[in-house]
Amino acid sequence: MDRDDLGFLLAKATQRWNEFLQARFRAAGWGAVRPSYGSILVPLFEEDGLRIGELARRARLSKQTMTTMVRLLERDRLVRRVRDPDDGRAFRILLTAKARRFEPVAEHTLIELNTLAGERLGERRLQSVKHALKEWIET
Amino acid sequence: MDRDDLGFLLAKATQRWNEFLQARFRAAGWGAVRPSYGSILVPLFEEDGLRIGELARRARLSKQTMTTMVRLLERDRLVRRVRDPDDGRAFRILLTAKARRFEPVAEHTLIELNTLAGERLGERRLQSVKHALKEWIET
DNA sequence: CACAATTAGTCTTATATCAGACTAATGCCT
């Protein structure tokens, strides 16, 4: 490892995480699902029909980014956009049947990866890292 | 914090790091230097005149990305590209006087941010996190 | 030496991401 400042390590650890995710999805026959789709799918698995602004807030992404991402997921037939009946400016983002078929794969993969991290780092250290990252993010 | 899987935390911690960097650069009057420029500048501060492929290797980025980034730094007058006299395919990337003026700002800012992280997380925990991230990256 | 294999870098295309400006719908205040 050439550099060891925290910024570099965080960036590369993120890349590594996404590589793992993509490999697992491909192995499960869902290679078209990109790691970034988690920002939309994970919140919708919890609560379907969220609006774009709310998705952006939960993923801590800008509304512009969320607009773009929702379009990609729509193109890939994972979500549908329907007008919010209560607010003519807004859309409700709804999971498709295809996304529902993907749901168990997503859940299993996330558990698998967190478990892998626990094995690699030690469960105690993993918890400590997560806690530290949360504090850093909230700073 | 809505989600707490490791991937999300890593991504957001990276974003936060870059926000800090950008804010410090701006405050020091170097707002035009983007956080990503570190991938080129930091290795060149260590050893000037590296080639694009070597920069890519050290930053763990693709050659395509490094080509793009070097062009941006050239545009911003932070590096020059000169043909490698020993290899007609390659370029040597050289820091400009402007980049040299930026160097102390970069070094100071990196120290400052790592210190801030040490304060926020505790020095021992920071070291532990760095170590854990390295292991994760090498996995 | 000739030429095949490798290497250095780039081009094209696609994915992620945001800042700033904009449009249209909503809501609030009088």
Next chain:
DNA sequence: AGGCATTAGTCTGATATAAGACTAATTGTG
């Protein structure tokens, strides 16, 4: 009810990043 401030989302343009295919230069091998 009328009008202004706010909110939801989008458009434009820029920054980061990589996969795949390509060109040109170099190197190694017979």
